[in-house]
Amino acid sequence: xxxxxxxxxxxxxxxxxxxxxxxxxxxxxxxxxxxxxxxxxxxxxxxxxxxxxxxxxxxxxxxxxxxxxxxxxxxxxxxxxxxxxxxxxxxxxxxxxxxxxxxxxxxxxxxxxxxxxxxxxxxxxxxxxxxxxxxxxxxxxxxxxxxxxxxxxxxxxxxxxxxxxxxxxxxxxxxxxxxxxxxxxxxxxxxxxxxxxxxxxxxxxxxxxxxxxxxxxxxxxxxxxxxxxxxxxxxxxxxxxxxxxxxxxxxxxxxxxxxxxxxxxxxxxxxxxxxxxxxxxxxxxxxxxxxxxxxxxxxxxxxxxxxxxxxxxxxxxxxxxxxxxxxxxxxxxxxxxxxxxxxxxxxxxxxxxxxxxxxxxxxxxxxxxxxxxxxxxxxxxxxxxxxxxxxxxxxxxxxxxxxxxxxxxxxxxxxxxxxxxxxxxxxxxxxxxxxxxxxxxxxxxxx
Amino acid sequence: xxxxxxxxxxxxxxxxxxxxxxxxxxxxxxxxxxxxxxxxxxxxxxxxxxxxxxxxxxxxxxxxxxxxxxxxxxxxxxxxxxxxxxxxxxxxxxxxxxxxxxxxxxxxxxxxxxxxxxxxxxxxxxxxxxxxxxxxxxxxxxxxxxxxxxxxxxxxxxxxxxxxxxxxxxxxxxxxxxxxxxxxxxxxxxxxxxxxxxxxxxxxxxxxxxxxxxxxxxxxxxxxxxxxxxxxxxxxxxxxxxxxxxxxxxxxxxxxxxxxxxxxxxxxxxxxxxxxxxxxxxxxxxxxxxxxxxxxxxxxxxxxxxxxxxxxxxxxxxxxxxxxxxxxxxxxxxxxxxxxxxxxxxxxxxxxxxxxxxxxxxxxxxxxxxxxxxxxxxxxxxxxxxxxxxxxxxxxxxx
Numbered sequence: 001x002x003x004x005x006x007x008x009x010x011x012x013x014x015x016x017x018x019x020x021x022x023x024x025x026x027x028x029x030x031x032x033x034x035x036x037x038x039x040x041x042x043x044x045x046x047x048x049x050x051x052x053x054x055x056x057x058x059x060x061x062x063x064x065x066x067x068x069x070x071x072x073x074x075x076x077x078x079x080x081x082x083x084x085x086x087x088x089x090x091x092x093x094x095x096x097x098x099x100x101x102x103x104x105x106x107x108x109x110x111x112x113x114x115x116x117x118x119x120x121x122x123x124x125x126x127x128x129x130x131x132x133x134x135x136x137x138x139x140x141x142x143x144x145x146x147x148x149x150x151x152x153x154x155x156x157x158x159x160x161x162x163x164x165x166x167x168x169x170x171x172x173x174x175x176x177x178x179x180x181x182x183x184x185x186x187x188x189x190x191x192x193x194x195x196x197x198x199x200x201x202x203x204x205x206x207x208x209x210x211x212x213x214x215x216x217x218x219x220x221x222x223x224x225x226x227x228x229x230x231x232x233x234x235x236x237x238x239x240x241x242x243x244x245x246x247x248x249x250x251x252x253x254x255x256x257x258x259x260x261x262x263x264x265x266x267x268x269x270x271x272x273x274x275x276x277x278x279x280x281x282x283x284x285x286x287x288x289x290x291x292x293x294x295x296x297x298x299x300x301x302x303x304x305x306x307x308x309x310x311x312x313x314x315x316x317x318x319x320x321x322x323x324x325x326x327x328x329x330x331x332x333x334x335x336x337x338x339x340x341x342x343x344x345x346x347x348x349x350x351x352x353x354x355x356x357x358x359x360x361x362x363x364x365x366x367x368x369x370x371x372x373x374x375x376x377x378x379x380x381x382x383x384x385x386x387x388x389x390x391x392x393x394x395x396x397x398x399x400x401x402x403x404x405x406x407x408x409x410x411x412x413x414x415x416x417x418x419x420x421x422x423x424x425x426x427x428x429x430x431x432x433x434x435x436x437x438x439x440x441x442x443x444x445x446x447x
Numbered sequence: 448x449x450x451x452x453x454x455x456x457x458x459x460x461x462x463x464x465x466x467x468x469x470x471x472x473x474x475x476x477x478x479x480x481x482x483x484x485x486x487x488x489x490x491x492x493x494x495x496x497x498x499x500x501x502x503x504x505x506x507x508x509x510x511x512x513x514x515x516x517x518x519x520x521x522x523x524x525x526x527x528x529x530x531x532x533x534x535x536x537x538x539x540x541x542x543x544x545x546x547x548x549x550x551x552x553x554x555x556x557x558x559x560x561x562x563x564x565x566x567x568x569x570x571x572x573x574x575x576x577x578x579x580x581x582x583x584x585x586x587x588x589x590x591x592x593x594x595x596x597x598x599x600x601x602x603x604x605x606x607x608x609x610x611x612x613x614x615x616x617x618x619x620x621x622x623x624x625x626x627x628x629x630x631x632x633x634x635x636x637x638x639x640x641x642x643x644x645x646x647x648x649x650x651x652x653x654x655x656x657x658x659x660x661x662x663x664x665x666x667x668x669x670x671x672x673x674x675x676x677x678x679x680x681x682x683x684x685x686x687x688x689x690x691x692x693x694x695x696x697x698x699x700x701x702x703x704x705x706x707x708x709x710x711x712x713x714x715x716x717x718x719x720x721x722x723x724x725x726x727x728x729x730x731x732x733x734x735x736x737x738x739x740x741x742x743x744x745x746x747x748x749x750x751x752x753x754x755x756x757x758x759x760x761x762x763x764x765x766x767x768x769x770x771x772x773x774x775x776x777x778x779x780x781x782x783x784x785x786x787x788x789x790x791x792x793x794x795x796x797x798x799x800x801x802x803x804x805x806x807x808x809x810x811x812x813x814x815x816x817x818x819x820x821x822x823x824x825x826x827x828x829x830x831x832x833x834x835x836x837x838x839x840x841x842x843x844x845x846x
Contacts, residue, residue, distance in 0.1 A: 311767070320773075326469065333469055
């Protein structure tokens with residue numbers, strides 16, 4: 001079986017959990033014999049034919065343009081990174097595309113022939129909903145527009161049995177591919193606009209999400225929490241939704257031994273500093289804990305649109321030198337900060353899944369996660385608290401600080417548990433979904 | 448007689464490394480030696496060496512009638528020794544002319560006066576010792592960091608043997624209808640007070656090369672003419688003092704050589720001395736020269752020479768600045784209790800006011816000046832490095 005897969009993130013191109021999830025999922029799918037043609041927001045017009053497990057790290061690439069592909073294959077690259085740089089994938093999302101090359105999107109996306117074969121009114125409505133909302137001059141919107149235009153070419157040039165699109169940025173592409181190929185579409189919900197914005201958010205995104213999910217044959221939700229969300233907020237047909245929890249590949253370098261930075265108990269927030277992750281709650285929790293345990297140290301690792309707000313507030317609360325900012329961390333630095341922490345805290349306001357706590361648990365760190373997160377459905381050896389219950393968060397942290405042995409013991413239990421949450425199982429569920437969707441599709445065609 | 452009193456501030460901070468949480472407890476270098484060396488060498492070449500040379504010539508040419516004062520911080524002297532010893536030598540040569548007064552201040556150019564009187568006194572005495580040791584000079588005029596002054600400062604300085612005069616900003620809200628041209632006294636009339644004539648001082652320091660300024664270009668004739676007009680205010684034969692206080696880096700650094708600032712200075716003393724009723728004096732001379740009853744001025748709130756507000760807001764306005772400085776002075780107390788000289792030295796290097804200036808987030812006109820002087824991208828970034836360095840300092844304290 002061959003899948004045309006659209007995703008916005010894949011290592012080394014990562015800004016959040018999406019890239020990590022896609023990596024683990026694709027790797028496990030490959031090991032189960034699924035072939036995947038992967039399309040990423042690269043600078044050059046390429047796709048990645050992934051056939052073996054090891055391909056996820058090598059990322060073999062094919063240029064759609066034959067002349068360019070020849071040129072590409074004749075070049076020698078001394079490292080994988082050098083080759084990826086040539087294609088235009090780096091660790092920083094800013095490098096996606098050259099925006100100057102995006103032309104006349106609105107004209108092209110409404111090209112008549114895309115719509116010529118639309119059969120039902122319902123389809124036409126969804127298509128209109130998507131195209132009418134894929135507008136805007138923001139960098140991200142324009143990148144999505146460019147990506148969608150390119151999907152046209154991939155959809156036509158490649159052979160595949162089924163389309164799999166991850167998150168709204170690639171739904172228009174998935175819809176387009178389905179439209180052109182008449183193959184079934186599965187969309188995968190890693191996060192909705194409601195999670196990211198803590199409310200309705202950007203209406204365009206919301207509409208695109210709705211169009212994509214409705215247009216799709218099947219919808220994968222990464223947790224019950226997310227399934228609830230898309231049923232209640234997007235009114236998606238329950239029969240189409242499958243809950244497949246994300247999993248986690250324990251990094252080989254995950255170790256439980258500590259390389260302390262601080263002598264005092266060290267509490268860590270690791271993630272984007274954005275409303276969804278609840279960094280403002282973290283700050284209030286820190287304020288409460290520090291009043292009881294001034295020897296504690298709170299680290300906030302990452303960057304995001306709320307960095308400045310959190311920074312200024314930490315100063316106005318006079319958290320002294322006990323609430324510290326690392327800024328952006330690369331992979332090695334993330335490992336170091338994980339080794340230095342005793343307690344991991346993620347007070348997400350709305351978290352469809354949340355891989356980061358699993359990573360922390362893999363390092364033997366006792367984790368406290370919000371009840372409003374999908375990951376809470378799959379782990380047992382972690383504390384789960386409503387994100388808004390600041391007093392309880394503070395009491396729990398105080399308790400762990402005061403009972404260091406207990407804290408360490410929970411950390412070890414959590415580590416053991418995380419090792420059991422493997423991608424193989426999730427990939428198997430996805431593979432079954434592929435098969436049943438395809439079977440259903442063929443049956444429908446035969447009728 | 449109107450006496451022009453030039454005092455130039457010479458200061459360089461030890462700038463911090465881009466210090467990250469992950470560097471804590473790893474014996475990382477806290478200060479950016481490379482950047483500090485680069486800045487010192489650049490400023491020495493563009494400002495200190497050529498200006499010292501020029502002032503030396505002017506003193507010789509005027510046969511001692513041209514007089515100037517410097518306040519040189521301990522952190523500047525240390526960095527001369529490290530990166531530009533010839534600069535220190537050229538200052539010594541200037542001081543040896545006898546026409547140069549050295550002012551006393553805090554060794555580390557700190558805001559200790561506002562937070563820790565004992566630490567303040569320690570730093571003042573360290574600086575006086577340094578002036579003795581390097582220049583054989585005993586300081587009798589005091590200049591607090593950034594000309595920060597309030598009544599309480601005069602009380603403290605009066606208690607220190609030898610200080611007779613303090614220099615500060617001629618702030619309008621204190622002076623009101625008065626002119627800064629007279630020598631005043633502090634509120635209790637124990638100490639002589641000299642107030643910066645900021646309009647004219649800033650014409651040189653800030654506006655000299657500003658082409659949008661209506662008076663551009665500033666010529667020696669024009670400037671001397673303005674000064675001449677000031678003397679009309681006084682007809683009773685009283686000695687007036689025109690206090691032109693500014694950063695020494697004005698010459699060649701803030702105002703580039705191409706602006707003509709050196710030519711201006713080259714011809715200024717002779718043009719002044721050509722007028723019989725104009726001259727130059729040192730701050731220490733003013734208490735003898737003041738041939739009138741000096742009025743006592745009360746400063747209940749702190750003033751400074753920075754920004755439009757001329758208050759403490761350049762260093763101590765936003766929460767980042769306050770959290771940072773409060774945390775630092777708490778650590779001072781604990782470090783002194785422990786008695787670790789190495790940590791005390793680091794805390795003192797962190798007490799330099801520049802660190803708090805970099806965190807200033809007033810983004811209007813003055814924000815530009817702050818930005819020009821800051822080695823960091825933003826006030827937030829400056830704060831992060833500083834607060835992280837304080838976390839490192841505390842970890843070392845706990846060792």
